Amino acid sequence: MSDPRVINWNGDDYLTTMSHLRLVSSEDGIYFTEDTSFPVLFPEGRHESYGIEDCRVAFIEGKWYLTYTAVSSNGVAVGMRSTSDWKSFTNHGLILPPHNKDCALFEEKIGGKYLILHRPSSPEIGGNYIWIAESPDLLHWGGHQCLAKTRRGSWDSARIGAGCSPIRTPDGWLMIYHGADENNRYCLGAMLLDLKNPSKVLLRSVDPLFFPEMSYEKEGFFGNVVFSCGQLVDGDRITMYYGASDQYICRAELSLKDILDSLNN
Amino acid sequence: MSDPRVINWNGDDYLTTMSHLRLVSSEDGIYFTEDTSFPVLFPEGRHESYGIEDCRVAFIEGKWYLTYTAVSSNGVAVGMRSTSDWKSFTNHGLILPPHNKDCALFEEKIGGKYLILHRPSSPEIGGNYIWIAESPDLLHWGGHQCLAKTRRGSWDSARIGAGCSPIRTPDGWLMIYHGADENNRYCLGAMLLDLKNPSKVLLRSVDPLFFPEMSYEKEGFFGNVVFSCGQLVDGDRITMYYGASDQYICRAELSLKDILDSLNN
Numbered sequence: 001m002s003d004p005r006v007i008n009w010n011g012d013d014y015l016t017t018m019s020h021l022r023l024v025s026s027e028d029g030i031y032f033t034e035d036t037s038f039p040v041l042f043p044e045g046r047h048e049s050y051g052i053e054d055c056r057v058a059f060i061e062g063k064w065y066l067t068y069t070a071v072s073s074n075g076v077a078v079g080m081r082s083t084s085d086w087k088s089f090t091n092h093g094l095i096l097p098p099h100n101k102d103c104a105l106f107e108e109k110i111g112g113k114y115l116i117l118h119r120p121s122s123p124e125i126g127g128n129y130i131w132i133a134e135s136p137d138l139l140h141w142g143g144h145q146c147l148a149k150t151r152r153g154s155w156d157s158a159r160i161g162a163g164c165s166p167i168r169t170p171d172g173w174l175m176i177y178h179g180a181d182e183n184n185r186y187c188l189g190a191m192l193l194d195l196k197n198p199s200k201v202l203l204r205s206v207d208p209l210f211f212p213e214m215s216y217e218k219e220g221f222f223g224n225v226v227f228s229c230g231q232l233v234d235g236d237r238i239t240m241y242y243g244a245s246d247q248y249i250c251r252a253e254l255s256l257k258d259i260l261d262s263l264n265n
Numbered sequence: 266m267s268d269p270r271v272i273n274w275n276g277d278d279y280l281t282t283m284s285h286l287r288l289v290s291s292e293d294g295i296y297f298t299e300d301t302s303f304p305v306l307f308p309e310g311r312h313e314s315y316g317i318e319d320c321r322v323a324f325i326e327g328k329w330y331l332t333y334t335a336v337s338s339n340g341v342a343v344g345m346r347s348t349s350d351w352k353s354f355t356n357h358g359l360i361l362p363p364h365n366k367d368c369a370l371f372e373e374k375i376g377g378k379y380l381i382l383h384r385p386s387s388p389e390i391g392g393n394y395i396w397i398a399e400s401p402d403l404l405h406w407g408g409h410q411c412l413a414k415t416r417r418g419s420w421d422s423a424r425i426g427a428g429c430s431p432i433r434t435p436d437g438w439l440m441i442y443h444g445a446d447e448n449n450r451y452c453l454g455a456m457l458l459d460l461k462n463p464s465k466v467l468l469r470s471v472d473p474l475f476f477p478e479m480s481y482e483k484e485g486f487f488g489n490v491v492f493s494c495g496q497l498v499d500g501d502r503i504t505m506y507y508g509a510s511d512q513y514i515c516r517a518e519l520s521l522k523d524i525l526d527s528l529n530n
Contacts, residue, residue: 047411050390074411075391094409097396099364099387122364123388125315126340131362140405144359146312146339 018043019051021068023086029232029239030251038086047072047094048079056164056229058105060114065138067103067116070094078103078118080138092139096120102130102161105138106173106198114138115198117147117162117175128159130177132199145199148191150179155208156189157181163228166193167238171260173198176240178227179208186225187211188242190259203263210252212244220245283308284316286333288351294497294504295516303351312337312359313344321429321494323370325379330403332368332381335359343368343383345403357404361385367395367426370403371438371463379403380463382412382427382440393424395442397464410464413456415444420473421454422446428493431458432503436525438463441505443492444473451490452476453507455524468528475517477509485510 021041024032043052050071058065063084070079075098081089095116096103102119109115113134121128130148133141150157156179166173173193180186189205212224228242238254286306289297308317315336323330328349335344340363346354360381361368367384374380378399386393395413398406415422421444431438438458445451454470477489493507503519 071390073390074394074414075385075387076389077409093407095407096362097365097383097385097398097409098391099385099389100362118362120340120362120364121388122340123386124341124364125336125338126363129339133362135405136402137405140400140402140407142358142360142400142405144342144362149339 017051019053019071021052021055021066039089041066041081041089043070044091047074047077049073052079054101054229056104056162058107058165060105060107060138065105067095067105069101069103075099076101095139095141096133099123102178104162104164104166104175107165108168110196110198113143116141117166119159119161121159128161130160130162147193147199148177148201148204155179155181155185155187155211158184163188164230166198167231167233167256168195169256169260171195172202174256174259176209176228176231176238176259184222184224185212186227188226188228190263192260192263205263209254209259209262210240210242214244216248216250217244220247222246226250282316284318284336286317286320286331304354306331306346306354308335309356312339312342314338317344319366319494321369321427323372323430325370325372325403330370332360332370334366334368340364341366360404360406361398364388367443369427369429369431369440372430373433375461375463378408381406382431384424384426386424393426395425395427412458412464413442413466413469420444420446420450420452420476423449428453429495431463432496432498432521433460434521434525436460437467439521439524441474441493441496441503441524449487449489450477451492453491453493455528457525457528470528474519474524474527475505475507479509481513481515482509485512487511491515 023038024034026032048070052068055066055068063082066081070077077094077098078096078100080092080095083089099121104117106115116133132147134143135141158180160179163176166175172195175191187208188210189208192203194200212218223245226242230241232239236256240252244250288303289299291297313335317333320331320333328347331346335342342359342363343361343365345357345360348354364386369382371380381398397412399408400406423445425444428441431440437460440456452473453475454473457468459465477483488510491507495506497504501521505517509515
């Protein structure tokens with residue numbers, strides 16, 4: 001969740017923490033322990049030297065693909081690693097160049113291509129919008145299209161980014177996404193994407209589905225933030241894991257039908 | 266050369282000019298005429314609605330590939346079209362997402378992959394650096410690596426970007442690039458990239474090879490700019506075409522040997 005905390009970006013870079021990834025496991029989805037027989041994933045190489053964070057995991061054709069934000073003095077980009085056993089990992093390098101974050105893979109091919117959601121940012125013209133791209137092999141990406149923009153005056157006016165892999169429903173691909181406003185208040189909403197052509201947004205939350213309301217969501221290292229990178233789907237039930245205030249990891253249960261109903265109203 | 270001139274980026278967008286591409290031809294490389302039997306290339310679709318500009322052309326396996334800056338309210342990205350006859354063109358869409366410019370293809374495969382130079386920009390951490398990426402098919406790109414950065418206190422301190430396709434020499438790939446300083450003075454320099462592994466910079470100009478000195482290079486629509494997107498190579502002679510002050514198209518002759526000598530000194 002957290003950005004690497006750099007005291008001095010422009011002089012000699014000095015990090016007080018180093019973002020990295022750890023695998024924790026649970027029998028019930030509530031109490032988690034760390035199994036130390038699984039390796040900790042540390043930053044590797046010159047494109048990850050300030051840390052790796054905000055990892056999404058997609059399960060595709062028998063392998064897990066981890067897409068994450070890779071931060072270094074070269075910029076903020078999207079790295080990818082894959083594994084079939086969580087013991088050994090292949091590092092695929094940067095699949096998207098700076099400035100990019102919030103990268104989530106679709107878990108199946110559509111129209112013969114792999115698809116990805118990502119969030120490039122622009123220093124001028126453009127903004128912090130969600131884009132979609134396609135690939136023949138998960139490693140090389142093209143056919144980039146802007147999928148959805150921020151909305152002026154709304155809860156998602158300053159930046160938006162995909163959560164984890166979209167959920168296939170009979171009505172379309174359901175994507176949970178985060179949106180922030182000018183005050184850096186992060187909420188969660190949803191979009192429904194066309195089943196055959198996911199570059200088409202069918203429906204989008206007018207109001208947030210989920211917003212900071214508990215004390216731990218409102219106050220912390222970076223307060224007023226709910227931000228999700230992972231979920232479990234079991235029939236109608238979505239168990240969503242989310243970061244609160246860049247300090248806590250929380251769990252919420254949502255109904256798929258309720259979300260779809262909220263989009264239709 | 267020119268950016269689209271937008272009076273009001275944030276309100277109702279209003280362009281006073283629309284960048285587009287025209288083919289001109291010449292018998293001697295000095296006097297050019299426009300053959301109107303060739304089509305004018307206009308922006309197409311929602312990712313090019315503010316114009317297309319700064320086109321580089323690479324000749325690969327019997328086809329010309331045009332990589333150019335595609336500007337729209339979605340951002341500034343890299344579009345690509347290809348042609349085998351300059352009469353009909355295939356539009357490949359955006360091959361790189363925002364914010365990206367200055368995209369030049371290598372004209373042959375290296376290590377079984379196509380390679381590209383590009384210039385993403387970052388709103389925070391990172392900068393306006395030259396990157397390199399690889400592709401199996403010219404359409405989808407991955408394995409992004411930062412190739413070269415701006416240099417503090419130098420003529421190329423604020424932003425750098427590749428010119429056109431690198432030139433194969435026995436010593437390495439010679440790339441002519443532009444660099445700008447904090448005062449937006451644009452000069453041209455060179456880098457020599459490793460022949461087998463072009464992600465490795467062997468040599469780089471300490472001083473610019475070419476800088477604004479003539480009146481038409483110092484004064485114009487956007488003064489103090491020399492900027493090249495095209496060149497002809499004939500033995501030792503490089504005929505470089507370049508924009509001056511975002512207003513004129515100029516021509517200069519350089520010696521390949523002189524450039525290599527300047528890099529070695």
